[in-house]
Structures are given as C-alpha cells and as structure tokens.
Amino acid sequence: xxxxxxxxxxxxxxxxxxxxxxxxxxxxxxxxxxxxxxxxxxxxxxxxxxxxxxxxxxxxxxxxxxxxxxxxxxxxxxxxxxxxxxxxxxxxxxxxxxxxxxxxxxxxxxxxxxxxxxxxxxxxxxxxxxxxxxxxxxxxxxxxxxxxxx
Numbered sequence: 001x002x003x004x005x006x007x008x009x010x011x012x013x014x015x016x017x018x019x020x021x022x023x024x025x026x027x028x029x030x031x032x033x034x035x036x037x038x039x040x041x042x043x044x045x046x047x048x049x050x051x052x053x054x055x056x057x058x059x060x061x062x063x064x065x066x067x068x069x070x071x072x073x074x075x076x077x078x079x080x081x082x083x084x085x086x087x088x089x090x091x092x093x094x095x096x097x098x099x100x101x102x103x104x105x106x107x108x109x110x111x112x113x114x115x116x117x118x119x120x121x122x123x124x125x126x127x128x129x130x131x132x133x134x135x136x137x138x139x140x141x142x143x144x145x146x147x148x149x150x
Contacts, residue, residue: 011131022059103149
C-alpha cells in the first residue's frame with residue numbers, strides 16, 4: 001500500500017447539526033437546575049449544573065476541535081501508510097501513531113476514528129467526520145486506507 005495523505009477542511013454543516021444538538025440540551029439542563037435551586041432542592045441542582053457544564057464542554061470541544069478545527073491541537077491532515085498514521089495538527093506538530101493503531105467506523109457511516117500510541121508513548125485518538133473531506137469519495141478512500149488497522 002502506498003502512502004496516502006488526506007487534508008481536512010471545516011465542516012460547517014456538521015457544526016450546525018452539533019449546535020442544534022448541544023445548545024438546547026445545555027439550556028434545558030440549566031433551566032431545570034435553576035428551577036430546582038429556587039424550589040429548595042440544592043443537592044440535585046449541583047448534579048444538574050455539573051451535567052450542564054460537562055455537556056457544554058463536550059459540545060464546545062466537538063465544534064471547536066473536530067468540526068471547525070479552531071484549536072491548535074485540531075488535526076488538519078493525516079497520512080496513512082503500512083507503518084502507521086501520521087497526524088498533523090493546526091499548530092504544525094506531527095505525531096506518528098505507530099503502536100496499537102486501531103480504526104473504528106460508526107454504523108451510520110458518517111465518521112471514522114483512529115486511536116494509537118505515538119512515538120513518545122502517549123495515547124491519542126482522533127475522530128474524522130465525513131463533512132471534513134472534500135468529497136464522499138475521498139472519505140470512503142480514507143476509510144478503505146485505514147481499514148488495514150481494524
């Protein structure tokens with residue numbers, strides 16, 4: 001298998017979908033928490049505020065890192081070869097996943113994930129969405145290239 005490079009782009013359509021999922025969830029959790037706070041049930045309020053914060057952070061990370069690639073640690077391209085997968089971040093850093101490289105695909109066929117241990121011994125995992133590729137054919141090609149790590 002020859003080495004194959006895949007360049008990623010921002011996924012605005014996916015970003016809108018994620019915002020439509022996470023924003024109402026965070027608002028609903030916060031609303032219920034505030035209602036419980038003023039009704040005297042403070043113990044359950046703390047739990048709901050923790051869940052609200054947790055969901056907000058998950059949503060922010062998903063939108064800012066994987067969909068829009070705003071964060072410096074966001075993967076902007078990757079290279080697949082028989083030896084492993086080389087990830088390049090927005091900050092220009094490269095890390096090669098060389099040990100325990102695994103490939104996962106969701107059942108809907110809209111995203112793929114790669115996990116592995118880089119040369120420094122750090123475990124890394126990356127999720128790539130279909131909208132981040134220039135075409136569906138390129139997404140399918142990336143999925144086929146990564147299938148050797150299944």
